Amino acid sequence: MELRALLLLLLCFPGFQAQILRTEETRSEGSSLYIQCPYTAQTTHQQQKAWCRLRNRQCEPLVVTKEYSHTNWATKGRVALKDNPTERTVSVTMTELQAEDSGTYFCAYYSYGYHQLRMISLFVFKELHKWELDSVSVQCLPSTLNYSLGTKVWCRREDETLCSVIVRTDYSSTQHNSKALEDRTLIQDDTQKRTVTITMQKLQAEDSGMYWCALYRRSYLTWLTEVRLSVFKRTKQYTAKESGDVSVQCPYSAPEYRAVSKAWCKEGARKSCTVLVTTNSLEYQRTPQQGRVRIQDDTEQGIVTVTMERLQAQDTGVYWCALYEHAHLFRMLEVTLNVSEVLAGTTLPGAASTSQATPAANSPAPSSNGNTFILLSGILSILFLLALISLVTLYVRRCKQLNATAHSKGNRDGEDTCEKPGNTAQPESYERLRSPRDNSKDLKYVTLNFKSQLSPEDPLYCNVELSEVHRKPKDENVEYATIAVKQLTTNDKG
CATH class of the missing domain: 2.60.40.10 (Immunoglobulins)
Incomplete structure (x- = not known):
């Protein structure tokens, strides 16, 4: 149905x-x-x-x-x-x-x-990307509607149904000493060109959002132009050592903000920022960092330089380099500072993406010197013991090598001695029998002289080293000789 x-x-x-x-x-x-x-x-x-x-x-x-x-x-x-x-x-x-x-x-x-x-x-919406402290200008072209009807407004979309009005053409726009968005926004209605121009100044990250340029008539908003604004913070990170220093440079647009005071503040709870030091000498701040923070403003170059000295671990945190106008802060640069405690005998390595502060030259504590001396003494003692053990080991090995060499030489001398079994008499002189090492075939002669008298029947022995004999003798003529010992008479002895 x-x-x-x-x-x-x-x-x-x-x-x-x-x-x-x-x-x-x-x-x-x-x-x-x-x-x-x-x-x-x-x-x-x-x-x-x-x-x-x-x-x-x-x-x-x-x-x-x-x-x-x-x-x-x-x-x-x-x-x-x-x-x-x-x-x-x-x-x-x-x-x-x-x-x-x-x-x-x-x-x-x-x-x-x-x-x-x-x-x-x-x-069709405009998509704009800006940095903090930049300005943005938007033109609305209400050519599709009767331009003379209604009031032109600039509002911020909170949800699908609510658009909070920031400025409107039926109210005169004036600058107030406030950080509020409506005090930093101007609306201009050009009736001749039939255009409406909106300008937002000193942008901050919290200004990001969706905005409408619209006609306000009979309590209703008629959409004309949509702008989606994204505002980004400039950020830096620094890593420093305790008792060291850190220096930060904050650039700004010199023509626009040369005459405005600058401040260095530390972010606390609820995103509030406590001012530590300002370029205005009339401003006196009582803070724990008093005397350790200095600020300088180069109005020609448009650079603010902040130096923090004798850093402490509690200095770790988030800081702002900001414009300081009528007691209101407009962030130029957000700085994240990490201060590390320094242990005895150690240094903190610096990272490529961070700025490493130069630590002050402080003399080490007495306990640190005592620990260092004990450590060095222990290392030297260990090295001395290792060297002594090495020398003793080398000496023992050398003695063993000398004894082995002497023993081997004595055995070889005994093996080369020619003796007669059963008789304690030793030859007066002897020569070691060696096989010829050259290719000569000349006959070699050996003369043996004995002090004792030998009988013709007594055999004669001679020890020859096995290495001195050819293992594979060549086919050659071999001549044999018989040596007979003749008993000498008394008349022959002399």
């Missing part, structure tokens, strides 16, 4: 049908939009298809296909349209979108007027 009622409404009230088919599309500047619009069988491909922009409740055609033509596509500027009769759809592409392209569009076919196929609410 409900479905039949819905179909009856669509047939009887085509305006209701258009409302049902209306959709919203959001794009960033520079992007593209692609949509498809289906049509029914009653709409033939020979009928003109168009992409219209709704102005004053009328269709303003941007691109139209030709009637009764075989060509089913058309382009104009940044818009292309194509009719697909097989699938009964019209495809539309818009490229390089700009903020002024925001508005209401619809696909249509022509039959004694343009009839809507699908309605699109297009929102």
Whole structure:
């Protein structure tokens, strides 16, 4: 029953049908939009298809296909349209979108007027990226509406339904001594050029968000331009040693902020920042860092230099280099400082991405000297014992080698001695028998003299080393000789 009622409404009230088919599309500047619009069988491909922009409740055609033509596509500027009769759809592409392209569009076919196929609410937003202390300027072009109607406002979107008004054209914009966003925002209405210009100054990271330029009429906001703003902090990290120093440089725009006081503060709870020192000599701060923090402002170069001396472990934290204007801080640079305790005899290595402070030259404590002396004495004692053990070991090895050499030599001398068994008499002299080492075949002679008298029957022995004998004697003539010992008479002895 409900479905039949819905179909009856669509047939009887085509305006209701258009409302049902209306959709919203959001794009960033520079992007593209692609949509498809289906049509029914009653709409033939020979009928003109168009992409219209709704102005004053009328269709303003941007691109139209030709009637009764075989060509089913058309382009104009940044818009292309194509009719697909097989699938009964019209495809539309818009490229390089700009903020002024925001508005209401619809696909249509022509039959004694343009009839809507699908309605699109297009929102093209500006996407801006800024650094802290930068300024941003936005122009709103309310050309689609009656410019004289309503008040122009600049509001910040809190959620889907709430947009908090920051400034408006029916109120005069004045600068106040406040950090509030509305006191840093100006709105200018140029009635001749029919434009509204919004300027935001001294941007901070907390200013990031979505903003609308809109018409305010009869308690309702009519959207004109959307801006998505992202504000980034400038940050640095420093690592220092206890009792050392650290120096930080903070650049700023000299023409804009040369005359403004600068401050160095430490961030605490709830993102509040306690001022430690300022460039204004009239400002006197009582802090634990009093006397250890110095600040200098080079107004020509636009650089603030902050030096912290004799660092302590409790100095670790987050600091701001900021503009100090009417007791309000506007962050220029956020610094994260890590102060490490230094152990005796150790140093803190510096990282490539951090700045290493130079520590002050302090003499070591007496306990540190005593520990160092004991450590060095123990190392030297161990080295001396190792050297002594090595010398003793070498001496023992040398003695063993000498004894082995002497013993070997004595054995060899005994093996070369020729003696007669059973007789204690030793030859008066002897020569070691060696085989010739050259190729000469000359006969070698040996003369043996004995003190004792030998009988002809007593044999004679001679020990010859095995190494002195050829293992494989060559075939050669061998001559044998018999040595006989003749008993000498008394007359022959002399």
